[in-house]
Amino acid sequence: MAFDTDILIAGAGPAGLAAACALGAEGHRVTLVDPAPPVTGEDAPGADLRTTALLQPARALLDRAGAWDGLAAHATELWTMRIVDAAGPDPVARDFDALDISDAPFGWNLPNWLLRRELLARAEALETVTLRFDRSVASLLLREAEARVTLSDGARIAARLVLACDGKASPLRDMAGIGARSVDYGQTAIVFAVAHAAPHDNVSIEVHRAGGPFTLVPLPDRDGAHRSAVVWMDEAGAQIRRMDLDDDAFLGEAEARAAGALVPLRLVSRRAAWPIVSRLADRFTARRFVLAAEAAHAMPPIGAQGLNTSLADIALLRNLCAEGEIGSRAMLDSYQRRRWTEVAARMAGIDLLNRTSIAGGAPMQAARGWGIGLIHDIAPVRTLLMRLGLGRAA
Ligand SMILES: Cc1cc2nc3c(=O)[nH]c(=O)nc-3n(C[C@H](O)[C@H](O)[C@H](O)COP(=O)(O)OP(=O)(O)OC[C@H]3O[C@@H](n4cnc5c(N)ncnc54)[C@H](O)[C@@H]3O)c2cc1C
Known part of the structure; x- marks a missing residue:
């Protein structure tokens, strides 16, 4: 089977760009597709003014991808x-x-527009990464042996794996027939x-x-x-x-x-x-297809979990691509098994924290103040929750 690329990534948001750097740096042939090039200037129209607190595991991923050096001076x-x-x-x-x-x-902590700028520069520097902006993924044919992707300009690409990082509304999630549950x-x-x-x-x-x-x-x-x-x-x-x-x-x-x-x-x-709005996909995989980042899970911005959880998806994918055949059923099953339950549990925790934080009634407010004190003052509970918050093993 002749593949045009190993991994086709849809979406050049921070997650798709980070995935291109992480997978490209391991020597995999990556094609990154987005309807528009990333907005990389602070004052440019459409610049993403959010900032992201990258936690320790995210830094490790970007370091290995060769992207941390460009970011460190601004963090x-x-x-x-x-x-x-x-x-x-x-x-x-x-x-x-x-x-x-x-x-x-x-x-x-890094501004998102700057994250995009530096990740794009790293992706451009990698010979393994092909950038195809100003066109989108228009349709997918997912077979056992390959994924066939048609772009909006009519180009066709055969890939071992399609990685959808195309955001919360994820057109590719729909194309792959995967549902999602949302909470507004x-x-x-x-x-x-x-x-x-x-x-x-x-x-x-x-x-x-x-x-x-x-x-x-x-x-x-x-x-x-x-x-x-x-x-x-x-x-x-x-x-x-x-x-x-x-x-x-x-x-x-x-x-x-x-x-x-x-x-x-x-x-x-x-x-x-x-x-x-939070959103969790019913599954994270289909044949030759993986959902990651907000296409798989979007959550309220509490505890800096959003993009950090996305970068944990990418770290696992990088490891699985090194261990076995890219896009194989075994690889996809492993990703689904190891990622879905962990992400669902993390989202349940964020959901609880957000509902507690919304609460205006006096009893809930008293419980919240008491809970913060309790969590903090019992040292083993404090350090356990801090480790879990960082996405590290307890
Ligand atoms: C207010 C706020 C604060 C936050 N703070 C933090 C924080 O401190 N820490 C943290 O970890 N997270 C945080 N987050 C979450 C984080 O900002 C998001 O997870 C992240 O920006 C989403 O990135 P993404 O790459 O998954 O998706 P997006 O940035 O939405 O990128 C999706 C890309 O897919 C492209 N696309 C769409 N359709 C197609 C198609 N058919 N083909 C190809 N490409 C397509 C789009 O053009 C887009 O470029 C915050 C979120 C919010 C709302």
Whole structure:
């Protein structure tokens, strides 16, 4: 059988780009397809202003893919995670220190547009990777022996494996006949960057009240100002109203919600709104076909799990491609078995955390404050949950 490529990746978001780098760096022939080239400038129309806190296993994957060197200079280390419950009269604040479980930071925060820029540069440098932008995957024929892919320009490609990283709405998931279950939390996240007078000291701060967390994640200083990225989750109607406020009125509400953390704040970016919907595919595989990243699982942005879970999919795929025949039934069964249950369990945990964080009633708020204190103050529970949060073995 003559294959045009080993692995055809659909989607050049951060996950598809990382997969191209990780698999291409192992010597596999990779073709990466996306209807548009990645947006790689901060001020470019359509730039993704979100930031991602890459956790330790994600860094290891990118390091081995040869992509970390380009990212390291722009990454802000996260050494402490501060959880504040500001609902009651006596806010509960607890610090979770990375040094409790290892001598490395929890994670490294990077703007998504910059992640795309550096991953694209690495993919372009790999001879094994072919980039085909300005066309999409239009149809799939998945057979036992090969996958036949037709692109929107009519080109046909025979691949050992199709890797769908085509996002939450995943057209390829539908083409492969795989269903998905969604939960709409009725929340929206507003994402923006702020400057503040006090340094962040590499502490990420998550403030809970009702409606969802308000999270400040450290960014590098710029123009002499200390900066943080903010993800503010709340009920969708309230957020739509806030998106329409002028900057001063918006900042006033943001400062009130920050419960004193790093205030006063100065807005230093535009605002972007993201509806919060989780989605889990019924299966992650079909013949010669794998779902990964948000095409397989999308979750609320709590605990920096989203893209980190996606990079764990890619790390497993890289290992399976090294161990056996790419796209074989044995490989696909192994991916399904080892990934689906783990991701479903992680999403159940995030779902619980998000529902607890939304809760506005006094009993739930009291339980949340008590729970944060309890988790923190019992050292073995604290370190166990920190390890699980990092995606490492307990
Ligand atoms: C507010 C917010 C904050 C977040 N913060 C974090 C965080 O701190 N840490 C973390 O780990 N995660 C975080 N996440 C999650 C993370 O941002 C997402 O998981 C990630 O951006 C999604 O990347 P992706 O590559 O899976 O999908 P996408 O970026 O959606 O990329 C999908 C790509 O597929 C392409 N495509 C679509 N159809 C086709 C087709 N037919 N053929 C070929 N290509 C196609 C699209 O053009 C697109 O480029 C956050 C999410 C939100 C909403």
